[in-house]
Amino acid sequence: MSYGLKIRDKGALDFLSLGALVHRLDPGIIPFRKATHCQIHVGGGEFNVAANLADCFGLDTGIATAMVNYPIGDLVTERVKAMGVKPFYKRFEHNGVTGPNIAAVYSDQGHGVRAPVVFYNRANEAGAQLKPGDFDWNAIFAGGVRWFHSGGIFAALSETTAELIIEGMQAAKAAGAVVSFDLNFREKLWKISGGQNRAVSVIARIVKNVDVLVGNEEDLQKGLGIPGPEVAAKSKLDPSAFFGMIDRVIEKHPQIKIVATTLREVHMTNRHNWGAVAWVNGKTHVAPTCELHVLDRVGGGDGFAAGFFYGC
Amino acid sequence: MSYGLKIRDKGALDFLSLGALVHRLDPGIIPFRKATHCQIHVGGGEFNVAANLADCFGLDTGIATAMVNYPIGDLVTERVKAMGVKPFYKRFEHNGVTGPNIAAVYSDQGHGVRAPVVFYNRANEAGAQLKPGDFDWNAIFAGGVRWFHSGGIFAALSETTAELIIEGMQAAKAAGAVVSFDLNFREKLWKISGGQNRAVSVIARIVKNVDVLVGNEEDLQKGLGIPGPEVAAKSKLDPSAFFGMIDRVIEKHPQIKIVATTLREVHMTNRHNWGAVAWVNGKTHVAPTCELHVLDRVGGGDGFAAGFFYGC
Amino acid sequence: MSYGLKIRDKGALDFLSLGALVHRLDPGIIPFRKATHCQIHVGGGEFNVAANLADCFGLDTGIATAMVNYPIGDLVTERVKAMGVKPFYKRFEHNGVTGPNIAAVYSDQGHGVRAPVVFYNRANEAGAQLKPGDFDWNAIFAGGVRWFHSGGIFAALSETTAELIIEGMQAAKAAGAVVSFDLNFREKLWKISGGQNRAVSVIARIVKNVDVLVGNEEDLQKGLGIPGPEVAAKSKLDPSAFFGMIDRVIEKHPQIKIVATTLREVHMTNRHNWGAVAWVNGKTHVAPTCELHVLDRVGGGDGFAAGFFYGC
Amino acid sequence: MSYGLKIRDKGALDFLSLGALVHRLDPGIIPFRKATHCQIHVGGGEFNVAANLADCFGLDTGIATAMVNYPIGDLVTERVKAMGVKPFYKRFEHNGVTGPNIAAVYSDQGHGVRAPVVFYNRANEAGAQLKPGDFDWNAIFAGGVRWFHSGGIFAALSETTAELIIEGMQAAKAAGAVVSFDLNFREKLWKISGGQNRAVSVIARIVKNVDVLVGNEEDLQKGLGIPGPEVAAKSKLDPSAFFGMIDRVIEKHPQIKIVATTLREVHMTNRHNWGAVAWVNGKTHVAPTCELHVLDRVGGGDGFAAGFFYGC
Amino acid sequence: MSYGLKIRDKGALDFLSLGALVHRLDPGIIPFRKATHCQIHVGGGEFNVAANLADCFGLDTGIATAMVNYPIGDLVTERVKAMGVKPFYKRFEHNGVTGPNIAAVYSDQGHGVRAPVVFYNRANEAGAQLKPGDFDWNAIFAGGVRWFHSGGIFAALSETTAELIIEGMQAAKAAGAVVSFDLNFREKLWKISGGQNRAVSVIARIVKNVDVLVGNEEDLQKGLGIPGPEVAAKSKLDPSAFFGMIDRVIEKHPQIKIVATTLREVHMTNRHNWGAVAWVNGKTHVAPTCELHVLDRVGGGDGFAAGFFYGC
Amino acid sequence: MSYGLKIRDKGALDFLSLGALVHRLDPGIIPFRKATHCQIHVGGGEFNVAANLADCFGLDTGIATAMVNYPIGDLVTERVKAMGVKPFYKRFEHNGVTGPNIAAVYSDQGHGVRAPVVFYNRANEAGAQLKPGDFDWNAIFAGGVRWFHSGGIFAALSETTAELIIEGMQAAKAAGAVVSFDLNFREKLWKISGGQNRAVSVIARIVKNVDVLVGNEEDLQKGLGIPGPEVAAKSKLDPSAFFGMIDRVIEKHPQIKIVATTLREVHMTNRHNWGAVAWVNGKTHVAPTCELHVLDRVGGGDGFAAGFFYGC
Secondary structure, eight states: OOTTOOOOSOOSBSEEEEOOOEEEEEOTTSOGGGOSEEEEEEEOHHHHHHHHHHHTTOOOEEEEEEEEESHHHHHHHHHHHHTTEEEEEEEEEOOSSSOSBOEEEEEOOOBTTBOOOEEEEOTTBGGGGOOTTSSOHHHHHHTOBSEEEEEHHHHTSOHHHHHHHHHHHHHHHHTTOEEEEEOOOOHHHHHTTTHHHHHHHHHHHHHTTOSEEEOOHHHHHHHHOOOOOSSOOSSTTOTHHHHHHHHHHHHHOTTOOEEEEEEEEEEETTEEEEEEEEEETTEEEEOOOEEEEOSOOTTHHHHHHHHHHHHO | OOTTOOOOSOOSBSEEEEOOOEEEEEOTTSOGGGOSEEEEEEEOHHHHHHHHHHHTTOOOEEEEEEEEESHHHHHHHHHHHHTTEEEEEEEEEOOSSSOSBOEEEEEOOOBTTBOOOEEEEOTTBGGGGOOTTSSOHHHHHTTOBSEEEEEHHHHTSOHHHHHHHHHHHHHHHHTTOEEEEEOOOOHHHHHTTTHHHHHHHHHHHHHTTOSEEEOOHHHHHHHHOOOOOSSOOSSTTOTHHHHHHHHHHHHHOTTOOEEEEEEEEEEETTEEEEEEEEEETTEEEEOOOEEEEOSOOTTHHHHHHHHHHHHO | OOTTOOOOSOOSBSEEEEOOOEEEEEOTTSOGGGOSEEEEEEEOHHHHHHHHHHHTTOOOEEEEEEEEESHHHHHHHHHHHHTTEEEEEEEEEOOSSSOSBOEEEEEOOOBTTBOOOEEEEOTTBGGGGOOTTSSOHHHHHTTOBSEEEEEHHHHTSOHHHHHHHHHHHHHHHHTTOEEEEEOOOOHHHHHTTTHHHHHHHHHHHHHTTOSEEEOOHHHHHHHHOOOOOSSOOSSTTOTHHHHHHHHHHHHHOTTOOEEEEEEEEEEETTEEEEEEEEEETTEEEEOOOEEEEOSOOTTHHHHHHHHHHHHO | OOTTOOOOSOOSBSEEEEOOOEEEEEOTTSOGGGOSEEEEEEEOHHHHHHHHHHHTTOOOEEEEEEEEESHHHHHHHHHHHHTTEEEEEEEEEOOSSSOSBOEEEEEOOOBTTBOOOEEEEOTTBGGGGOOTTSSOHHHHHTTOBSEEEEEHHHHTSOHHHHHHHHHHHHHHHHTTOEEEEEOOOOHHHHHTTTHHHHHHHHHHHHHTTOSEEEOOHHHHHHHHOOOOOSSOOSSTTOTHHHHHHHHHHHHHOTTOOEEEEEEEEEEETTEEEEEEEEEETTEEEEOOOEEEEOSOOTTHHHHHHHHHHHHO | OOTTOOOOSOOSBSEEEEOOOEEEEEOTTSOGGGOSEEEEEEEOHHHHHHHHHHHTTOOOEEEEEEEEESHHHHHHHHHHHHTTEEEEEEEEEOOSSSOSBOEEEEEOOOBTTBOOOEEEEOTTBGGGGOOTTSSOHHHHHTTOBSEEEEEHHHHTSOHHHHHHHHHHHHHHHHTTOEEEEEOOOOHHHHHTTTHHHHHHHHHHHHHTTOSEEEOOHHHHHHHHOOOOOSSOOSSTTOTHHHHHHHHHHHHHOTTOOEEEEEEEEEEETTEEEEEEEEEETTEEEEOOOEEEEOSOOTTHHHHHHHHHHHHO | OOTTOOOOSOOSBSEEEEOOOEEEEEOTTSOGGGOSEEEEEEEOHHHHHHHHHHHTTOOOEEEEEEEEESHHHHHHHHHHHHTTEEEEEEEEEOOSSSOSBOEEEEEOOOBTTBOOOEEEEOTTBGGGGOOTTSSOHHHHHHTOBSEEEEEHHHHTSOHHHHHHHHHHHHHHHHTTOEEEEEOOOOHHHHHTTTHHHHHHHHHHHHHTTOSEEEOOHHHHHHHHOOOOOSSOOSSTTOTHHHHHHHHHHHHHOTTOOEEEEEEEEEEETTEEEEEEEEEETTEEEEOOOEEEEOSOOTTHHHHHHHHHHHHO
């Protein structure tokens, strides 16, 4: 790992994520309106990066998150263990009726010309109640943590989660960890926690602490409030729009060393072309385009982030 | 139909229920903590009675309930149509994130010595927001409704649902319908809407409007605040405890014509003995005991209520 | 709705189909010769249009059809209810052994270079016994019906079904409904009910009553007996052959306002290019071509008809 | 093998059945009215005996039956091969629409207090068209056949099947084979082929050729026209009623050496007690009762016949 | 924990098992000869105890075992993580063709009167190659281990596994851990590694190091070479035969504090009565009998051992 | 059949393969490391050709192979019967623990950019123990066999299997059968039975007896030790490299009449372009390229061989 980043050589953890875990209900190619059964997956934008780094790349990773004492919590706990991610849980008791809950993400896989549909039941979500002070960062960072990560989904859950991210990033910095953030801008989520104006102001405060930023053109526009390019790109795989916005990002946040994102052209729900681009310490990089047969696109960006971080 | 009840000969609807619809996630014999997939059922204690009367007995039935405009709402809508129940929906818009939601009931089927487990995510449930004035009872009862039903689960959802039940029962009475109520006392639910003291006082106000009451010994104790028998019954199938409490019920609510319940002895999760008892206008009736191979016990009481009402 | 059609503004039903319901046994991508299980779907070329208009577009639709009192009839009945289509059933009793039956359609989904295979068990099909006089058209049309539809599959089932279609169309006309017919020419079916000569003569008598005709080049040739173009089209997506035959259609049946069809190029069983063309009151229209990832092509033409009618 | 029977020592086939093959659609514990998918099994009362003797007991067995050239025929053909039964097929061509068909048996598995339900689509069944002269018995029996079997289901399919059974039995006798017949009396089937009077007269002509007869008390009453016992047996497992009727059977058909049947007491769909009884050359035998956990009762009697014949 | 055992108060691990992991192929109620698919489970007699103690009882447990670098090894690794058991792996490379392998256990679930069938492919099993010196016991016991366990299945795999068990037990004793051993006598396994004479002599050397012994009457006879009772017990649930043999066990191995086992009466594959008995420091204990609805009996004894140890 | 081959007009068998049968465990698109269940298929490179010729083309085919008396052997036996292939089994007894085994092939289907993975458990495989003298070739060829086939997978299993192939081919020649061999070079297999040098020398001795050789460019290089082309082909579908090597093949083995292979370009795991080429008695043939939607590529080459032989 290099590229302008100063990554510790060793640590009890190679990577620590802060975010909320969810259970996803997935009826496959059947839309929910016609579904009679579904698979139950466990994920979370921030967790997925830690899980991929542990399960695919063999790193020692951890997740700081909320856990609820009820059977869905147990289900989630098992998946976290199975992926080999070390948990740091702030625990909540479930009242059997209204929570606090592990949030449910309802998401099918789409088919052909029908795109996947995603909606949530995040009412009374335990993760949204996480707040500064909930984790003992000193203890967590004591053995050494090489990289700290969080993202825009967790930031949007409530007023306190954004503050917790900042607290965590500052502790991480103090402990010598690289800090990354995936903008993952979700308009629906920010709408329930203050709207876009608050989003831009909160994200700006977060990004001040960040070395590595992940986000596409739209994330940069909506999350950082940076105006988009004047001329539309000819293709979704054309990196010029993305690179054209980087100067403004660095101007605002000069401590950032790396900005990266995927570029995706969706032919059909199950057939995409993917590219990836990165701005690294002033140099631009473009990955060759790859044709993908997509089984399920959910979490694809998190997979990119994991692979990208691993290569840093 | 007779037994002291004056049931209208004809009506556009034979039966109308008021209650909340839910989607149930059911991993079968696997407990949730180890589940990787589940079936999605649609139900609701009050709806189930209407659905059984339509689907099994061919009656014209309806349901007054909350409906949310999102894919889970569409899923529920299709099941209501498939069961042949006429819907009267008060509609809500989903914000994509926190609701209002169609509540989720998580419930496995248990196995052998392991009983089924039931817990909810009823946070920000649309049904709990239903309140007096939400339905145009005049229009609903205009064509004639022969029987009106609600139950203790819906009553416990919020302060407004109990008031809506009373409003609906009074409209039903005025329109000449028989009125029934299934106590279905759920301690967990009442705990979140005022506790047992409020439960007893609210249920008392509801039961004042009731001709036919469904509830077992425990329901009568906790829901009506009637003390239990001094001596424990020898067997769960022994009706004496139940009958011993009826005098107190009738003393409090002399307009009641019928009180009925099932008696169940659970040998294993999948093997029960069931009986049923009824007090009808002063006479007691005991059904022969039946050995059941139980696939899934959820909704068993609602099935009893449907069959019992059909025979009235 | 316009385009030369005079569509009633209101009606108890927006759309009424006349046809036979079937249960389809579908082993998915496994051909029947190797199948060990299958899904059971409910459909019917004429019903599918009514079901799509109700389920996808929210119209009030109905189906006039045969229903048999046995468990497969109950299965079909539930699906009709779930799709929200109002049934008008002529009822038959099943003798437990030979029928009359709800017909079975055996149809897999094919895979890659292997096309789907369709064959029937329509022996002693209840639908084929439907005949003039079986439905009380006065009662059915009393509340107003805006559009009446039937098709070539039902017409081919027996001598009486074609006569029933004509009876229904005349009643529809008299009641002010637009009348449509999907030629859906199936050589196998006509072979068992009189052969192609009878087909042409019967269909001609039906089409005399039609405002909107659905059918591709082959349907027009075989169903209407109109000679095909002298030069083969370069591509299956080239509309010139279809348009070249319209003059002859209108010459024969000058009351027709609209003729429409899909154009399909099948690359593999699961990858098609689809276009669509229409002749509307003398003008020709060509839809842009769309690449489809096809899960199951059965009923695709019925889906087109539903969407096309909805746009009229 | 002995017990009064003269069984050939050797033969190209140990056992040959004559009957119709069916494909069974089985939705498991879900009744058809609520089913969305089903398993496809291959069977037939007469075939099942040959299949069990080959697959479980390793005998060389054959089946003389109708086969139809279409995918369901191919499916059935593979199962016959997989069971190791040598086929003698009279072949029919399918017209794609109405047959002749391999019959469909619709049969769920029931559950608890709900018994399995069986109904057919035997319209235009190829098997019913089998008639004397369809098989070259000389060729079939040329290599030696030790035992010939048929049954009451095949006998009831049409006028010609019963005659074919008699022809086959006479050829078998002439070739030195033991002849058995399972009465398997199905009232629904006989109703469509002449009613019970014809049944008794036809079965009498068949049974004249039989050495080993399988049938319970009801089969003997309805199939052979022998009056039942005057006093009802105390239990379904009490063999006295069965034995009480044997004298009348032997009186009518003195050439019979063996009569056997199962005795079954059904506690629940999935829990039976089974016994078995046999009258062998004047002596009576009673098997110990066995408690069975029944997965699927269909074909249970055929399994008994196979095991019983094997022990002869 | 007490009962004559001196269990350490604390330790990095509450429990450590030594044994081989397997992947089990399970076709459910279908026997393998008719199976077309199966589930893949991960287990192992010794591992199961550690897994239950971690997953059900929340203890910190570990497993010392062989691991192979190939996809089945990865599959097994994930399950070990998911159960929360800390692995100590001696690693082997797979040659892609013949191993060394993670052994396969083929085992269906049986049904009714058909018992489950178990057979193995343990050819070139990695676990059988484990030998003294493969684990660094000093490092493993450094943090404190409260209880060490192994069993008769692992002991029977090869000459070296038994020696490894003795080495491990001696290291455990030296480190202050309680030592247990489950005889789990499998005749088939011992036959391939020296026969019963070797079994008795090897097991005797193992049991010299044991505080807690698990094994039923047959295990004691065949594994320890102790003669059975002269009079057969009236019932499989009668503990007298088991208790009658304990004196001889203690005579041979006076250091043993506890001997325990289950007593099982199998009515049908899916319905058992279970009891349990224990001799604890000279006193006998008999658990009440419990009727079980058994889904899958494999590993039932390991579940007992886990619960029993937890209660010590 | 012609093309320089002298194929007998008639024979009891059209085709006889010699090879090992395997059971394949197939988790579908899920890789084994994440699999929880799998399908069980039966196959074998040499058997597959015989199975396709029987099942798809209706020929009379046979397989000479090892069979093991245990449930997996029974499972395999049923599939051989179902495919209509006549078995000639050399039988082995299974010891319940280590074999001899029917080998297991673990093989998923891959997805998108992830290729299928194949690995084996062939430890103590019964097939590898087959040796000259195990089959009574005189008896097998007595009724006439038109074509004899074996392949490189079986040749690589052990020292004795290659010798058995030679013995079989010589017997086939003597009996007038055409002899074919599919090189199917698998480096992993040869590594465990003597390495590539032994492979080349053994295969040379086998190919001396061959009329029809199947193998691609890589097979010819590695299996026959013929150097590859100096210039890499532009495309995997370009036949020039393959044809460029044929002279050297014929020089070494002038009795060969036909050499054929598929050419495959893999775009994604599920989308291939396939061509095929053949050198027939001095003339070259190239089949048109075909775009395939591949469900499962395992055995694709065997399918080609079957179709190609059928056309000879």
